[in-house]
Amino acid sequence: MNLHTTHDDVRHYYGDVLQSTRDLRTGACCPAEAMPPMLRTLLEDVHPEVKDRFYGCGSPLPPALEGRTVLDLGCGTGRDVYLLSRLVGESGSVIGVDMTTEQLQVATRHQDWHAQRYGYAQSNVRFVEGYIERLAACGVADASVDVVVSNCVLNLSPEKEQVFAEIFRVLKPGGELYFSDVFADRRIPDALRTDPVLLGECLAGALYIEDFRRMLERLGCADARGVSQSPIPLLDPQIEARIGMVGFRSMTMRAFRLPLEDRCEDYGQIASYRGSIAGLPHAFVLDDHHRFETGKPVRVCGNTFDMLAQSRFAAHFDLHGDKRVHFGLFDCSTTPTAAVAAAGACC
Ligand SMILES: C[S@@+](CC[C@H](N)C(=O)[O-])C[C@H]1O[C@@H](n2cnc3c(N)ncnc32)[C@H](O)[C@@H]1O
Numbered sequence: 001m002n003l004h005t006t007h008d009d010v011r012h013y014y015g016d017v018l019q020s021t022r023d024l025r026t027g028a029c030c031p032a033e034a035m036p037p038m039l040r041t042l043l044e045d046v047h048p049e050v051k052d053r054f055y056g057c058g059s060p061l062p063p064a065l066e067g068r069t070v071l072d073l074g075c076g077t078g079r080d081v082y083l084l085s086r087l088v089g090e091s092g093s094v095i096g097v098d099m100t101t102e103q104l105q106v107a108t109r110h111q112d113w114h115a116q117r118y119g120y121a122q123s124n125v126r127f128v129e130g131y132i133e134r135l136a137a138c139g140v141a142d143a144s145v146d147v148v149v150s151n152c153v154l155n156l157s158p159e160k161e162q163v164f165a166e167i168f169r170v171l172k173p174g175g176e177l178y179f180s181d182v183f184a185d186r187r188i189p190d191a192l193r194t195d196p197v198l199l200g201e202c203l204a205g206a207l208y209i210e211d212f213r214r215m216l217e218r219l220g221c222a223d224a225r226g227v228s229q230s231p232i233p234l235l236d237p238q239i240e241a242r243i244g245m246v247g248f249r250s251m252t253m254r255a256f257r258l259p260l261e262d263r264c265e266d267y268g269q270i271a272s273y274r275g276s277i278a279g280l281p282h283a284f285v286l287d288d289h290h291r292f293e294t295g296k297p298v299r300v301c302g303n304t305f306d307m308l309a310q311s312r313f314a315a316h317f318d319l320h321g322d323k324r325v326h327f328g329l330f331d332c333s334t335t336p337t338a339a340v341a342a343a344g345a346c347c
Contacts, residue, residue, distance in 0.1 A: 006158040006199065007099065007131070013200030014076070015102040020052045026201050026234050026248075034230075035059045038279045039083060045117050046082045047110040053077040053103070056151030057202065057232070057250040058180025063284070064277045064312050067091045068146040071170065073132040073163070073179075074098055074153025078107035078125070082114050084149070085125045090118075094125045095145075097138050104129055133159045135166045145170045146312060150179040152250075155205040161215050168219055171257040174310045178254045182206040182232060185247035192243055203234075203243055209251075216255060222262040223303045224255040225287035254287065256307050264301035264330035269321035271308050272297040276316045284316065292317075301330035 018024065035043065039061055043051070055076055065087040075081045075096030084094045098104050107127050115123040130138035132153065148167050157163045167177050184206040198204035216224050232248040234240040273284045275294030284292045286307065292298055297320075300308075308317045 006156075006194070006205075009194075009196040009199055010156045011100045013196065014055070015100045017200065018053070018055065021054055024055065024201065026203065026232055026236065026239065042083050042086050043079075045086070045114075046079055047113055049106055050077045050079050050082060050110055053106055054079045056080065056180065057182055058151060058228075058252045060149040060151050060178050060180040060252055061087060062147065062149075062176065062178040062254070063280055064316065065092065065147065066278065068312065069144065070094045070147045070149060071135075071140060071145045072096045073148065073150040073167075074156070075107065075127065076100075076103045076151075078110070078127065080149060080151050081107065081125050081127070082110075085114060085120075085123075086118055088124065090120045090124060092124060095138075095140065096125065096127045097130055097132055097135065097140075098127070099129065099131050101129060133157060133162045133166065135170055140170045142169055143172045143175075146172060146175050148175070148177045148179070150181065152181055152202055154179065155182045155202050155207055156199065157205070160205075160207065161218070164215060164219050164221075168221065168257050173257055174312070175257045176254060176311060177256075178227075178252070180250060180252045183209050183212065183229075183249050183251045185209070185249070187211065188243070188246060195242075198239065198243055201239065203239070203246070203248060206246075206248060217262065220259070221255050221257070223260040223264075224253050225290075225307075227252040227254055227285070227287050229288075256311055258306055258310055260303045260306060264303055266327040266330040267302050267305070267321060267323045268325060268327055269300055269302065269305040269319070269323075270297050271300045271305060271320075272318040274316050274318060277313075284313075 039059060061083055066089050068088050070084050070088055072081050075098050078096055081094050081096040104127050111123045128138040148171060154163055182202045187208045188204055192198055193204050195204050229249050229251040232250055234244060273292035273294050275281050282294055302323055309319050
């Protein structure tokens, strides 16, 4: 894919062609009703103009963010940045990076409005115009970010592997990538990959789930987890006629900057959730096959153990065991969905 043409086409689509969420031609954009109730309440305090130009396909807003530094790649008009501003609290900070001036103009116009609304002495968000493939040029240093989020953006990049390499560069050890994006059930035919409308609608550049897994593995991340997913309907008959042979899904994925194994191995380790994450007194969901009920000990594989023990979630779990004795491959007690099995190790 030609780098400059793709960036220009995408910028034109989000800067000039689309004026509001209603202009989108697929059902990728996630409706507010699909959000967790707690986030829906916070959405009421986001400025209407910001919400009106929301083009995301999920709610990549993980829990336990108080006091953290979060980076939103392709933040657009800043809906998620402002939700995150609230979630990290006044002691945390949020950086939003986007390459489209028109999008950032809307985002920055309402920066003071949000700070006042939240009762902050000053805004804890910073917007940077730049490319997600070049985060150093945006002033994001190595190992400086706790959580990277992104909502329906990575598919638009002509250099996806470079974006993921940058993500793992800027994440602190144990930091988390938590993102929602459009995934495809096969590779997109070459003839369609540069079509400006299919690209702008987040279809032509959609990641084939197996290639995503391979890419992350090359970058040292052998176990990305699927959190949730839903099919994307192609609402426009012309778009359906052109690319309807591909199955598209909006998926929320999480991956940690941790040296994990490429398979789930059994070391006899146990994790028990304390119920201490704000807003989650009863259970914590790590992924679509790990739901930890408060106080209930769960046998976990080595990778799951490390995701809990070496991340910001450690303070919220009682963790027992180490890796001194190996009991073989972890015996999966639940069957993960095909997409999740494809996206990483299975446990
Ligand atoms: C589908 S919109 C999503 C915007 C926002 N995340 C939201 O949920 O409303 C994609 C955004 O990513 C930005 N974008 C796409 N490719 C980019 C790149 N390579 N570097 C920086 N921003 C990019 C576009 O300018 C646009 O604002």
